[in-house]
Amino acid sequence: MKHMIVVVKFVPRTLLMTPERRRAIWAIYVWCRRTDELVDGPNAPHITPTALDRWEARLEDLFNGRPFDMLDAALANTVNKFPVNIQPFKDMIEGMRMDLRKSRYKNFDELYLYCYYVAGTVGLMSVPVMGIAPESLASTESVYNAALALGIANQLTNILRDVGEDAQRGRIYLPQDELAQEGLSDEDIFSGKVTDKWRNFMKKQIKRARMLFHEAEKGVKELNASSRWPVSASLMLYKQILDEIEANDYNNFTKRAYVSKAKKLIALPVAYVRSLVAPSTISSSHRN
Numbered sequence: 374m375k376h377m378i379v380v381v382k383f384v385p386r387t388l389l390m391t392p393e394r395r396r397a398i399w400a401i402y403v404w405c406r407r408t409d410e411l412v413d414g415p416n417a418p419h420i421t422p423t424a425l426d427r428w429e430a431r432l433e434d435l436f437n438g439r440p441f442d443m444l445d446a447a448l449a450n451t452v453n454k455f456p457v458n459i460q461p462f463k464d465m466i467e468g469m470r471m472d473l474r475k476s477r478y479k480n481f482d483e484l485y486l487y488c489y490y491v492a493g494t495v496g497l498m499s500v501p502v503m504g505i506a507p508e509s510l511a512s513t514e515s516v517y518n519a520a521l522a523l524g525i526a527n528q529l530t531n532i533l534r535d536v537g538e539d540a541q542r543g544r545i546y547l548p549q550d551e552l553a554q555e556g557l558s559d560e561d562i563f564s565g566k567v568t569d570k571w572r573n574f575m576k577k578q579i580k581r582a583r584m585l586f587h588e589a590e591k592g593v594k595e596l597n598a599s600s601r602w603p604v605s606a607s608l609m610l611y612k613q614i615l616d617e618i619e620a621n622d623y624n625n626f627t628k629r630a631y632v633s634k635a636k637k638l639i640a641l642p643v644a645y646v647r648s649l650v651a652p653s654t655i656s657s658s659h660r661n
């Protein structure tokens with residue numbers, strides 16, 4: 374009889390765990406998408422800093438249990454169930470403010486901050502939902518650092534892929550000092566010619582993005598088993614965009630690097646097998 378109670382109580386809970394996490398990630402995704410749409414979508418020309426202030430007030434309301442609409446309610450539900458902090462959400466809105474007032478980045482420090490705001494934050498929002506594996510001995514801090522690295526790596530990759538597209542909107546996200554070091558200027562980007570200077574510049578940028586992906590990979594195996602493989606799959610797919618930029622001989626002015634359907638399909642089972650790797654169980658730093 375006692376066993377029966379354990380089974381009845383335990384089994385539904387574990388069965389629920391994954392769909393519950395999935396719905397929570399979905400709610401976070403929808404909120405991020407809507408935030409991004411404010412500055413990227415069809416209404417973008419009308420978006421003022423005041424509109425972003427209103428969006429932030431709505432965010433605070435939903436964290437306080439007063440959601441404005443159904444989609445906000447999904448996120449309100451998520452933040453009730455998981456220990457999600459409001460700060461990365463506020464920071465993402467700050468990133469959108471930054472995008473409104475800024476179209477050039479002096480150096481990598483400035484670009485890094487922008488990437489943290491718009492994408493590193495996604496990693497910080499997701500970890501409390503995906504959860505760290507109970508058997509993992511990695512420090513909480515190291516897992517958050519990996520999640521942060523994945524967001525930054527994704528955003529840098531996105532920037533490297535979209536150089537031409539962004540230039541058409543008058544935006545150059547690449548670090549100005551690093552462009553200058555290669556003897557490149559804004560004009561070179563607007564004219565969009567693939568030269569050896571450009572190839573050299575791109576090689577360095579790709580190398581940095583790959584280092585960040587590598588940093589992120591170390592964290593994936595510390596996540597809860599059910600969260601590992603979707604993260605691993607999205608990491609592999611995004612990282613491959615860098616390979617495609619190389620395959621396009623660094624022409625990211627007029628060609629959009631994309632990963633083919635076939636390659637995407639291959640990534641899925643590979644990610645799945647990788648997700649079976651157990652978390653680190655020998656570590657000097659214990660979870661705090």
Ligand SMILES: CC(C)=CCC/C(C)=C/CC/C(C)=C/CC/C(C)=C/[C@@H]1[C@@H](COP(=O)(O)OP(=O)(O)O)[C@]1(C)CC/C=C(\C)CC/C=C(\C)CCC=C(C)C
Pocket residue numbers: 398401402405406409491492493495496497499500516517519520521523524527528531589590592593596603604607
């Ligand atoms: C399983 C999984 C990957 C979960 C994350 C899902 C989620 C909440 C995504 C939100 C993404 C979003 C809409 C962000 C808004 C800002 C933005 C547009 C950022 C860029 C994404 C790509 O956007 P875009 O639509 O322009 O791209 P396409 O042109 O359509 O290709 C970004 C480049 C960054 C998004 C950042 C992430 C997905 C970071 C994910 C990090 C984790 C899930 C942490 C993993 C944990 C460890 C320990 C490694």
Ligand SMILES: Nc1ncnc2c1ncn2[C@@H]1O[C@H](COP(=O)(O)OP(=O)(O)OP(=O)(O)O)[C@@H](O)[C@H]1O
Pocket residue numbers: 396397399400447448450451453454
């Ligand atoms: N992340 C989400 N995305 C979409 N819909 C959601 C999400 N979370 C909850 N919902 C919807 O909201 C409604 C209530 O959900 P749920 O039963 O999980 O909440 P609850 O039982 O009120 O919360 P709790 O279990 O914290 O008391 C359901 O119709 C559910 O489908």
Ligand SMILES: [Mn+2]
Pocket residue numbers: 531
């Ligand atoms: Mn984009």
